[in-house]
Amino acid sequence: MEILGSRVLLRSPDPARTTAFYRDVLGLAVYREFPGGTVFFLGQGLLEVSGRSDETPTAATRLWLQVRDLEVAAAALADHVVRPARREPWGLDEMWIADPDGLLIVLVEIPAEHPLRRDVRD
Known part of the structure; x- marks a missing residue:
């Protein structure tokens, strides 16, 4: 396929x-x-x-959206935040918002020092 x-x-x-x-x-x-x-x-x-x-969205479904600046996104979307920004154990900065139907949207900023930003090949 x-x-x-x-x-x-x-x-x-x-x-x-x-x-x-x-x-x-x-x-x-x-x-x-x-x-x-x-x-x-x-x-x-x-x-x-x-x-x-x-039908309402299920708790198991999320949209994952990478943003350039989570602080700017937090300010612009303050009325929609359901969980404030924080550094997750896996090293990404994440904030959750919800759309009008309750679908959770995870906004993610990848810190400069995170492996996703570096070429880790030897």
């Missing part, structure tokens, strides 16, 4: 509200719009808000 593309699909009880959150609050750029949906650029991936669902 050859995977040619991918995206995360979000269904919401209020797609217009959810679309507005990702567009206006998170500031994601629109990749394309179509009747009933919007696809956003999401770093190296895509996020599609389309369709309706009355």
Whole structure:
């Protein structure tokens, strides 16, 4: 099997509200719009808000978004923070926010000294 593309699909009880959150609050750029949906650029991936669902997101599902400056993100998203920024045992700085439907979004800054920022090859 050859995977040619991918995206995360979000269904919401209020797609217009959810679309507005990702567009206006998170500031994601629109990749394309179509009747009933919007696809956003999401770093190296895509996020599609389309369709309706009355089901709530599960606690086992998160979006993981790397940001350049977690302090700036914290200030901009203060009304949406559900867990303040902190250094995790694995060395990443993380803060959690929630979208309007309760989906947890993990905002991550990779510290300069973290192995993900260094070439660890011998």
